[in-house]
Amino acid sequence: MSRVYNFSAGPAVLPEEVLKEAASEMLDYQGTGMSVMEMSHRSKAYQTIIDEAEKDLRDLMNIPDNYKVLFLQGGASQQFAMIPMNLFKNKVGDYIITGQWAKKAWQEAKLYGKANAIASSADKTFSYIPDCSDLPIDEDADYVYICQNNTIYGTVYHELPNTKGKTLVADVSSCFLSEPIDVTKYGVIYGGVQKNVGPAGVVIVIIREDLITEDVLPGTPTMLRYKTHADAGSLYNTPPCYGIYICGKVFKWLKARGGLEAMKEYNEKKAKILYDFLDSSKLFKGTVEKKDRSLMNVPFVTGDEELDALFVKEAKAAGFENLKGHRTVGGMRASIYNAMPIEGVEKLVAFMKDFEEKHTK
């Protein structure tokens, strides 16, 4: 067996310890004589799995009691619709457009009411986070929406927008559990787990209780109402059982590593190695404004498309996978989520140095 350094933006690298533990429990989960995949979601064993997952997530993120944790399906993209369907009362949402995912959410919300783009960084290919200190927030806005870490462009909000008292809704798919956040500053926090937490198929929604109501847009399907899932402890219907089980293992792995403060420190250390190199390199350079750099997704270019392609090819041959940038951006992108070991980044930088020496004569 040999594992590569997987820099994929998602689905992405998971902790090796978690994969090994899951493998060891594949045929017989803790004496039940079956795999978690084969187990009733109404069984006692499964109830314990989902309860522990929720408890560990609450511990890690310090989630207050007046927030519900929901394990749902449909990916992050389904939330683009569920958010307006459930939160629109005045049918107005204010969106900050910092990349493709924010844009998609904004476009989806337009299907249900008035969705305003109150700020955007489209003018410079989403290479920065706009000033959000004094935005033209709609008086009737039901919420202000952000994509907190922009997976494709590699920017992150280091400071949350001033929502002028309106509810903040955030897509945290690609920065989930990468550092501590203050949950009380948000009305809804959600993320597809396949970037930093677990296998695709699970989306986690952390939502303040007062936002969960029966007063949803007419025609909202039962399955797309937060209340349906909140009332049933995420077991209204069959949940993505196996995926939740793996997420639970990742939560335990994070706790064992010291929680989110420790994770943040590790992630900062990792990202610094790569950013410091990019800032000193004669060949490679980062594509986003330094103040808005993501700890998770690091896009970079050589400035020459052919050389970029050659780099991706040679890197792959050397065991560094999935470094090709998003199809809309080009160049390269290294996603260095929680489970990417620091050695992976050190070795990548060493490889980049070698490549630079060969190609800057």
Ligand SMILES: *Cc1c(COP(=O)(O)O)cnc(C)c1O
């Ligand atoms: C990947 C991603 C999405 C889309 O996730 P799906 O689960 O494929 O719908 C949405 N938002 C962000 C920030 C992402 O990184």
